Amino acid sequence: MNINLQELMDKQRAYYNSGATIPVAFRKQQLCLLYDAVRKNEQEVTEAVRKDFGKPEIETFVTEIGFLLAEIRHAIKHIDKWVKPRKAAGSLALVGSKSYIVPEPLGLSLIIAPWNYPFQLALAPLVGAIAAGNCAILKPSELTPHTSAVIANLCAGLYPEEYITVVEGGVDVSTHLLEQRFDVIFFTGSTNVGRVVAEAAAKHLTPTILELGGKSPTIVHQDAKLDLAARRIVWGKFLNAGQTCVAPDYILVHKDIKEELILKLKQEIDKAYDDVMGGSTQFPSIINDRHFERLAVLLKDGSLVHGGRTDAGRRLIEPTLLTDVEWMSPVMQDEIFGPILPILVYSEIEEAVRQVKSRPKPLALYLFTESREVQQLVLENISFGGGCVNDTLMHLSSPSLPFGGVGPSGMGAYHGLYSFEAFSHRKSVLKQTTRFDMSIRYGRSPAAVKLLRRLLK
Structure with missing residues (x-):
């Protein structure tokens, strides 16, 4: 592995902490860059996937390129709505206050992709990471080296390494990546390897999205x-x-x-x-x-x-x-x-x-x-x-349907809004009024307790 991973992560954390990834206009711009690059490199992607395991051109377009382009378009169209704070219902006990759910990026993302749809399953999660305002390290599958190289070259030509970086390599590279402290890990692969990822993530209490499999x-x-x-x-x-x-x-x-x-x-x-x-x-x-x-x-x-x-x-x-x-x-x-x-x-x-x-x-x-x-x-x-x-x-x-497993077939979901949510934290915020104060909440008398019981029913 010819990359200083700790130095790279320090750069990404500093870049993320600078707030550069937060503006919606910035996120849209990065998604547009990705969309244009995928279209421009369509032939290179098709040839790379063919070299890796002989996938025919029509399958590559439908399941790799066309699918990804639709995912990017959907994110660009809806991101303004996704990022808005959502009002939450209050209660009688919270009279005078307003409640909100505020989506915020999780931070540094690790995306580990599989080999079976090596282009789409690497970059579709990245769409969610970008839309949500994260930095990302992307690890393509070593079993599809030609596609991995195309992804690495494509991203290197679009994004600075402190924002999005592709790290290539085998199992040893994945193992080294999983030893680091990320803010979210997105893994697509087998159930057995998913257990390894979950175990590694647990050491840092890192939230994970595991897209696994099973006998359907x-x-x-x-x-x-x-x-x-x-x-x-x-x-x-x-x-x-x-x-x-x-x-x-x-x-x-x-x-x-x-x-x-x-x-x-x-x-x-x-x-x-x-x-x-x-x-x-x-x-x-x-x-x-x-x-x-x-x-x-x-x-x-x-x-x-x-x-x-x-x-x-x-x-x-x-x-x-x-x-x-x-x-x-x-x-x-x-x-x-x-x-x-x-x-x-x-x-x-x-x-x-x-x-x-x-x-x-x-x-x-x-x-x-x-x-x-x-x-x-x-x-x-x-x-x-x-x-x-x-x-x-x-x-x-359908970008309107969440895609994911349950139990041994996976945890978490993505596609469309659910990709944005997979890489976001839903922060709860209550804004309390200062025009008056409900003194009853400070009460200790039997009458106060009785009234509080009624309010909190």
Whole structure:
């Protein structure tokens, strides 16, 4: 690591304490700079992500560049409203006073990004940090070195290091960063590494936003529109070769429609990914050999009903469907994070609900049904970070919806206003009148106590 981290943090703290990041006009200007730079470097970003793991251009634009540009535009449009103090209700005991909630930046931010959407998941949290008025150190993933270099060059050309800096490197760099005293840590990655981050943050009592993962179920009830369900499941599962934290991790399908759903899933896979193992450039590779080998082992679980071919040299695994999988099978123990989709069955919707509830709370849940009663039953009885009814992944596209997990799938949320709030402290302020003084509050007599009891009811 060729950077003096303590010196860098001292510079950032001094810059933050100077108040330079606080004016709203300054924050807007920095967001505009970022927006223009992303547009200007679109081709470099696309090429970098392709070099790192073969993501096709259209996927890169939709999930990395377009998503980020929309997030920046939303912040610029709404930041004036977000920064305003909000009035809070008073009470009879506080007559004459006014109460406010005042958002203020937390200070020095550490953002640790993952590899699966290496550009967007690094810079989308940064949008929140900038909008809220913070300084930031950004650590991209070492598993996507080309994208990491693009991010470092982009930010170095926009911002002074005392404001925003990109620090590249491996696990040792992340470990060293986590030893420092930040004012907020934003981490996106696996649940196991999230525990390490939380433990390190606890030593300084640093607030954390942890965007983790888990096994996100897709429930397909017997009244679902199967053509549409199959198309949307295939799209959501095999986007980015399944390397998406909110990808459908497994299907729970009603026993009466299992075979029909499988047939339609096969048809949709063949339409979308007919030449994965040939010369197609429309399907990403697995990020590295370790992850490829882990996934190759999972292909041995259950019965293979579609796909399953691999190419170790190119780290390719074609979209794969597995049946006859048991809940205790290896493929059902941890998040798959690859193009393998196990299919399990249920007889009654209550059974499906019990099975999902018996496992750790997932980051996402997807339900396909036309029944309002089934929708209500599932949504009221299963806890999950976020999800969709009759779709997959699309809840991420709304800046009005908070994105985050619950329990082992994460803590805290972001996107839109929630990104601003993730990097802000909501300060409570009560302004008391000096025109009069409620002397009763100083009283000690039985009559005063009686009156106070009435006022404080």
